[in-house]
Amino acid sequence: MKQFYTWAAILVIVLASTSGDVLLARAMKQVGDVGKLWRERGLLAVVGRMLGNPFFLLGVLAMTLAFYSLLFGLSWGDVSLIAPASASLTFVANAIAARLFLHEKVDHRRWLAALCVAGGVALLAA
Amino acid sequence: MTFRKYLVLACVTLCASIGDSLLAHGMKQVGNVSLHDLPTVILAVTNPSVALGIVLLLGFFASYTTALSWADLTYVLPATSLGYVLLTLIAKFYLHENVTTTRWMGVLLISAGVGFVTQGPELTHHGEKHDGPVKSETISAGARR
Numbered sequence: 001m002k003q004f005y006t007w008a009a010i011l012v013i014v015l016a017s018t019s020g021d022v023l024l025a026r027a028m029k030q031v032g033d034v035g036k037l038w039r040e041r042g043l044l045a046v047v048g049r050m051l052g053n054p055f056f057l058l059g060v061l062a063m064t065l066a067f068y069s070l071l072f073g074l075s076w077g078d079v080s081l082i083a084p085a086s087a088s089l090t091f092v093a094n095a096i097a098a099r100l101f102l103h104e105k106v107d108h109r110r111w112l113a114a115l116c117v118a119g120g121v122a123l124l125a126a
Numbered sequence: 127m128t129f130r131k132y133l134v135l136a137c138v139t140l141c142a143s144i145g146d147s148l149l150a151h152g153m154k155q156v157g158n159v160s161l162h163d164l165p166t167v168i169l170a171v172t173n174p175s176v177a178l179g180i181v182l183l184l185g186f187f188a189s190y191t192t193a194l195s196w197a198d199l200t201y202v203l204p205a206t207s208l209g210y211v212l213l214t215l216i217a218k219f220y221l222h223e224n225v226t227t228t229r230w231m232g233v234l235l236i237s238a239g240v241g242f243v244t245q246g247p248e249l250t251h252h253g254e255k256h257d258g259p260v261k262s263e264t265i266s267a268g269a270r271r
Contacts, residue, residue, distance in 0.1 A: 021199055028194040035130065035192065050191070067183070070146075071167070074153045078223065083146055084210060084232075091203060098199045105250045106200050109242055113204040116239030121210055123232025 002076055009073030013086040016066035018093040022101050023059030029102075030055070088121035127248065131196065134189050135205055141186035143209035147216045148179030197248040204243040207236050 031037070031049045038046050050056050073082040095114040098104040106114075152175030153159075159166050170176050193202045211233045217223040 021203070024191060025194045025199040028191050031195055034195040063187075068167075071149065071153060071170070072159065074150050075156065075159045083150075083213060087207075087210065091207075094203055095200055102199060103250070104198045104200050107246070109246045110200045110204070113239040113243035114200065116235050116242060117204045117207045117210075120232040120235030120237075120239060121207070123235060124210060124214060124229045 006073060006077040006082065007085075009069050009076065010082060010086045010089070012069040013066050013073065013082075014089045014093055016062050016069060017086070017090045018097050020059045020062035020066055021090075021094055022097045023055045023062060025098070025102055027053040027056035027059055084121040084124040088118045091118040091121070131193075131248075134193050135202070137189035138186060138193055138202070138206040139209040139212065141182045141189060142206070143212040143216065145179045145182030145186055146213060147220065148175045148182065151221065152176035152179060198250050201243055201246075201248045204239050205248075208240055210236055 027050070028034070030053055031046070034046055037049070070082065070086070073086075091114050095106055095111065099106045152173040153170065155175065156166070156170045156173055159170065171180060190202070190206075193206075197205075214225055214229060214233055218225040
């Protein structure tokens with residue numbers, strides 16, 4: 001039963017993390033280079049632009065769900081299983097989602113990197 | 127890539143891995159929690175390790191969103207995955223968990239993945255619309271300057 005809860009938590013973490021990552025990435029591209037914006041218009045302008053972006057708020061909501069799923073998961077299983085297993089699947093899910101929804105050019109180098117990292121993280125959980 | 131950008135990526139890496147470890151340490155002290163016991167979940171944030179872990183994860187969030195403002199998601203995620211290598215070292219030397227040869231192989235694979243992605247450009251440039259579909263290409267910071 002403990003295994004079931006652990007892997008259910010991992011599934012929720014992956015779905016919520018991927019949604020959160022994609023939504024945040026879209027929001028931050030709309031906000032623009034934070035460092036440049038900070039230097040030109042100040043911190044308040046950066047915070048205002050971020051909080052005024054609906055994708056950012058939705059992304060934070062999804063990441064909050066992922067965070068609490070992680071808290072539950074960590075109370076049931078080892079950090080060296082929960083963190084790497086959810087991260088491994090999240091890398092692959094993110095590469096697919098970024099190509100589909102963000103139209104990022106995921107070339108062979110990035111696929112290789114994502115698969116290497118996902119495989120490596122999976123080995124950490126073995 | 128500038129030094130400042132590498133520094134931001136390092137912040138993402140360090141804050142995430144150390145924050146996760148502190149949360150794990152704190153939640154082990156809090157004990158098992160369930161959906162039927164929400165007050166315990168909320169009170170868990172009063173545990174010093176959990177609280178410090180949350181502060182570090184806030185640092186992670188700030189640096190992560192900063193990185194996403196000038197780099198692709200598919201660049202930032204692999205580039206900051208060295209945190210899992212650090213997490214393994216923390217699990218071995220601080221949490222005293224068993225780290226097998228297989229896990230060390232995983233560490234090597236992650237390092238290779240980081241090497242691959244950081245050799246390439248960090249941002250997809252969405253070009254102007256032509257007759258065909260929108261053409262996307264990756265450009266490096268140097269090319270944009």
